Amino acid sequence: MDTKTAQYETLALYIGGRFLGANGRPEQDVINPATGEAIARLPHATPKDLDDAVNAASEAFQTWRHTPAIERSALLRRVASLIRERAPQIARNITLDQGKPLAEAVLEVQSCAEHAEWHAEECRRIYGRVIPARTPGVQQTVSREPIGVCAAFTPWNFPFNLSLRKVVAALGAGCTLVLKGPEDSPSAVVAMARIFHDAGLPAGCLNVVWGVPSEVSSHLINAPAVRKISFTGSATVGKQLASMAGAQMKRMTMELGGHSPVLVFDDADVEQAARFLARTKTRNAGQVCMAPSRFFVHEKAYERFVDAFAAEYASLRVGDGLDPQTQMGPLAHERRVQAMQSLVTDARERGASLVCGGNRLTDTGCFFPPTILTGVPDDARLMVEEPFGPVVPITTFSNTDEALARANALPYGLASYVFTNSIATAEYTANRIEAGMVGINHFGLALAETPLGGVKESGMGSEGGIETFDGYLVTKFVSQASRVP
Structure with missing residues (x-):
C-alpha cells in the first residue's frame, strides 16, 4: 500500500x-x-x-x-x-x-x-x-x-x-x-x-x-x-x-499520567544513559505518560550527563511525520505548543539556564524543538506539572535519600527510572520509590504481558x-x- x-x-x-x-x-x-x-x-x-x-x-x-x-x-x-x-x-x-x-x-x-x-x-x-x-x-x-x-x-x-x-x-x-x-x-x-x-x-x-x-x-x-x-x-x-x-x-x-523521575547515579554508564534517555524522550515528542520528565543526576556525573544528553537531543531533526528523515514530529495541537512555551518561560524566570531549544520552530504547524533546561529549581512549574512535551529539566542531587525524597515529593506515581551499576542501589531505590512501574537501566514498560498502572494520583x-x-x-x-x- x-x-x-x-x-x-x-x-x-x-x-x-x-x-x-x-x-x-x-x-x-x-x-x-x-x-x-x-x-x-x-x-x-x-x-x-x-x-x-x-x-x-x-x-x-x-x-x-x-x-x-x-x-x-x-x-x-x-x-x-x-x-x-x-x-x-x-x-x-x-x-x-x-x-x-x-x-x-x-x-x-x-x-x-x-x-x-x-x-x-x-x-x-x-x-x-x-x-x-x-x-x-x-x-x-x-x-x-x-x-x-x-x-x-x-x-x-x-x-x-x-x-x-x-x-x-x-x-x-x-x-x-x-x-x-x-x-x-x-x-x-x-x-x-x-x-x-x-x-x-x-x-x-x-x-x-x-x-x-x-x-x-x-x-x-x-x-x-x-x-x-x-x-x-x-x-x-x-x-x-x-x-x-x-x-x-x-x-x-x-x-x-504522571511526572516520571529519573535518577542517574555516578556509578552508571553516564554517557550511554544520557544518549538512551534522549532517544526515549524523543518518542512522540515527549507526549507519553511514562516519558522520563524530571531528571535528577548525581553531582559527580552532572556535567558529563548534560553534555552527552545535549549532543544527542539538540541535533534531532524535527519535521512532518511522513518525511522519512524526521526524528521527532510536531506536538499534537496548538495547546501543547503554548504549554511548552509557558513552562520554559517560568523556569527561566526562576533561574534555570537554557541549553538548547526554548521557542517554537515555525509559524505553521505545531513544531517545538528539543529543549533542555539546567539548574531548574524544584518549585518551577516544569518540575511540578507534567510537561507532556519535549522540554527536559535537569538538576543535581548529592545523595540517594535526597534524590528519593525529591522524586517522591509530587502526588504522582506512574513510572520512574533509575540508572546505576550498583545492585544495592538498584534494590534500595526500587523498594523506596513511589511509583507503579520502575525501569532500571532501560525502558521495558507497557508490554502486553506486564501490568501498566500507577499509585497515588496517577x-x-x-x-x-x-x-x-x-x-x-x-x-x-x-x-x-x-x-x-
Missing part, C-alpha cells in the same frame, strides 16, 4: 454494528498538526446516539457474557491478524491526525497485535476455585463473572494502543463497551472498530462514539446500564470522572499482564448444600 497517497479514514460513529456518518449530526474539523490544515470532519453523537450505544451494549452483553472463552479467544486472534495486515494504512493516518513519525505510528499499531493475542490467551484462563467446606455435603465455589457494560475514554497520544488495550480487556472478560476515543486523532479508533467488525464481533459488543468530552462522559457515566468506567488521561479530568462514578459506586480503572488498577481482567470481573461465591439441614 502507498502510504503517501492512500485516502484518510472515513470517520463515523459505530453503534449496534453499524457505521453512522454525519447525516445532520454536529461535526468538528480534524487538524493535521504538521500543517494546521483540516483533513476531515468528525461526526458527534447526539444524546439519542449515546442512549442507542448503551442499549446496544446492554443487549449484546446478555449473549456475549455467555460466549465460551475459547470463542472470544478466537475472535481476538482474528483481530491480531487484521491489525498486522492493516498496520501501514492505520499508521499513516495516525501520523496525519496525531503527528508522530510514521515509523513510530507503525510500531504503535503493530505492537497492538501482541496485546490482542495476549488477551486471547489470558481470557481462556479466567479461573474460579473450590474452597473446602467445613460441613460434609456442602460445596463452596468462587467464580469470576464479567461486570457488564463498560464506558471507556481514551486520549490522543497513542490513539490505537490505548483504545485497544481497553477493548480487548473488556471483550476478553466477557463485557461489552461504549468507547469514546480522542476527537483530535480519531482515525485509529474508527479503523479499530472496522477490524473488530470484520473479525466477526457480534453487533453491540463494541460501540464507538464522539462528541464534546464533558457531555459524553457525563451521559455515559450516569447511564444506569454502565457498570464500569475506564479512563486514560489527565489527573484533573480523571478526578472529575471518578467523582461521578464513585457517587454511583461504579467500578473504575484510572491511568492518570490512578488505580492495571492494564496488561495477568492483572488485566481484574477491573472487568466481579467475584461470586456460591455455597451449596446437598440438602436442607
